[in-house]
Amino acid sequence: MKRVYLDNAATTKLIPEVLSEMMPYMTDIYGNPSSPHYFGQQAGMAVDKARLRVASAINAEPGEIIFTSGGSEADNTAIRGIAERYSKRGKHIITTAVEHHAVLHTCQLLEKQGYEVTYLPVDEYGMVTADQVREAMRSDTVLVTIMFANNEVGTIMPIAEIGKLCRERGVFFHTDAVQAVGHVAIDVKAMNIDMLSMSAHKFHGPKGVGALYVRKGIIVPALIVGGAQERNRRAGTENVPGIVGMGKAIELACEDLDEKGKKMAALRDKLIREIPRLIPEVKLNGHPTTRLPNNVNFSIKYIEGESILLMLDLNGIAASSGSACTSGSLDPSHVLLAMGLTHEVAHGSLRMTLSDETTEEDIDYVLEVLPKVAERLRKMSPLYHG
Numbered sequence: 001m002k003r004v005y006l007d008n009a010a011t012t013k014l015i016p017e018v019l020s021e022m023m024p025y026m027t028d029i030y031g032n033p034s035s036p037h038y039f040g041q042q043a044g045m046a047v048d049k050a051r052l053r054v055a056s057a058i059n060a061e062p063g064e065i066i067f068t069s070g071g072s073e074a075d076n077t078a079i080r081g082i083a084e085r086y087s088k089r090g091k092h093i094i095t096t097a098v099e100h101h102a103v104l105h106t107c108q109l110l111e112k113q114g115y116e117v118t119y120l121p122v123d124e125y126g127m128v129t130a131d132q133v134r135e136a137m138r139s140d141t142v143l144v145t146i147m148f149a150n151n152e153v154g155t156i157m158p159i160a161e162i163g164k165l166c167r168e169r170g171v172f173f174h175t176d177a178v179q180a181v182g183h184v185a186i187d188v189k190a191m192n193i194d195m196l197s198m199s200a201h202k203f204h205g206p207k208g209v210g211a212l213y214v215r216k217g218i219i220v221p222a223l224i225v226g227g228a229q230e231r232n233r234r235a236g237t238e239n240v241p242g243i244v245g246m247g248k249a250i251e252l253a254c255e256d257l258d259e260k261g262k263k264m265a266a267l268r269d270k271l272i273r274e275i276p277r278l279i280p281e282v283k284l285n286g287h288p289t290t291r292l293p294n295n296v297n298f299s300i301k302y303i304e305g306e307s308i309l310l311m312l313d314l315n316g317i318a319a320s321s322g323s324a325c326t327s328g329s330l331d332p333s334h335v336l337l338a339m340g341l342t343h344e345v346a347h348g349s350l351r352m353t354l355s356d357e358t359t360e361e362d363i364d365y366v367l368e369v370l371p372k373v374a375e376r377l378r379k380m381s382p383l384y385h386g
C-alpha cells in the first residue's frame, strides 16, 4: 500500500547521513566526554563540534548552548530556571494561550508556587502582537515566553518585534522554537532572543535530544543536578550519539533552508487551494500566509478529526488531529478554542505536516483520498444535512 507520512510536526524521519555520523559513537567511540583519556577526548571533541554546529545555526556562541533531553526539558529549564533565579525582579510571567503543553504546564506549575501568569489571547489566526505583550507588561514582569511557531496551526509569531520590546524593557524573553528551527531562518542576536528551545527529532535528527540556547550573562540554574556536565547547567553523562546526530541534522536542515521551504510551501499551498475546492464547508486554521512552510490545518465541518484520521490511516495516510490531546482525552485542542473555534468545528480538525521528502504525488494522493473520506463520514454524520 502507498504510505504517505504527513505528521512531521509530531516527529520526523532520521536522515541516513545523520545516522551514519552517529554510529561510531554507539560502537567504537564509547568514551565518557568527562574522561581525560583518548576514548573520552574523542567523545568530547564530537560534542564540541555538535555544539558549534547548533550554535551557528541560530547565530549563537557555542558556550550559549546547553544540550538537553529534548524540547520539553529545554522549556522547563528556561522557564523554571528564570523564575527561580530572578524571582526578586518579580513574579509575573507573560505567555500565550496557544503554547505547547511543555510551556503551558510549566507556567501552571509556577502559578501553584505563587507566580502570576498572563495567558495572552490570540486572534482568529492564532497570532499575538507585540502591542499585546507591551500592554500586559508590569513592573514585576520577569519573563515573556512565546512560541516561535505554533505546532498545531503553524502560525509564526512576531518574534523579532517581541524580542526588541523585551530587550528595551529589560524583561527576559524565551521562545519555544521547536517547530521553527530547521524550517525558518533564526538569528538570536538580530531577534533579541534571550533563550530558545529546540528539539532534534523535529528536524530529522534523533529523538531524546534537544538544546536550550541561553544568552551569555543570563544564569539559568540546572533543572537536573548532579555532575558538572554542560558547565554545571545540566547534569548527567552526555547523550553523545544523540548530540552528534543533532549537530549533523541541524547543519543539513539549515542548508538550502529557503529552497526546501519554497518547495514545501508550494505543496502546502496546493493543499490549501485544492481542499476547499474539493470539499465543501471546510475552514483553514492558522494564518493564511504567515505560517510554517510545512503546515496545513483544516477543520472539516460535521465530522470528527479522530474518524478522519482512522480512515486516512486505512488508506496509508498518516496525519494528525488537533481535536484530541495525546492523553486520549476528547477535549478539543486548546489552540483551536483560543482561536475562537466552536467545540464542534475544533473537533473536526485535521493537521497535515510535510517534510522536504514529501512529493507532489503524495499530495495528489491525499487530494484523491480525502474528499472521498470526508463524504463518506459526512453521510454517517447526524450533524450533516448535505
Ligand SMILES: *Cc1c(COP(=O)(O)O)cnc(C)c1O
Pocket: 009, 010, 069, 070, 071, 072, 073, 100, 102, 147, 149, 150, 151, 176, 177, 178, 179, 199, 200, 202, 208, 209, 210
Ligand atoms: C514537540 C514539541 C515540544 C516537545 O519537544 P520534545 O523534544 O518532544 O520534548 C515542545 N514544543 C513544541 C512547540 C513542540 O512542537
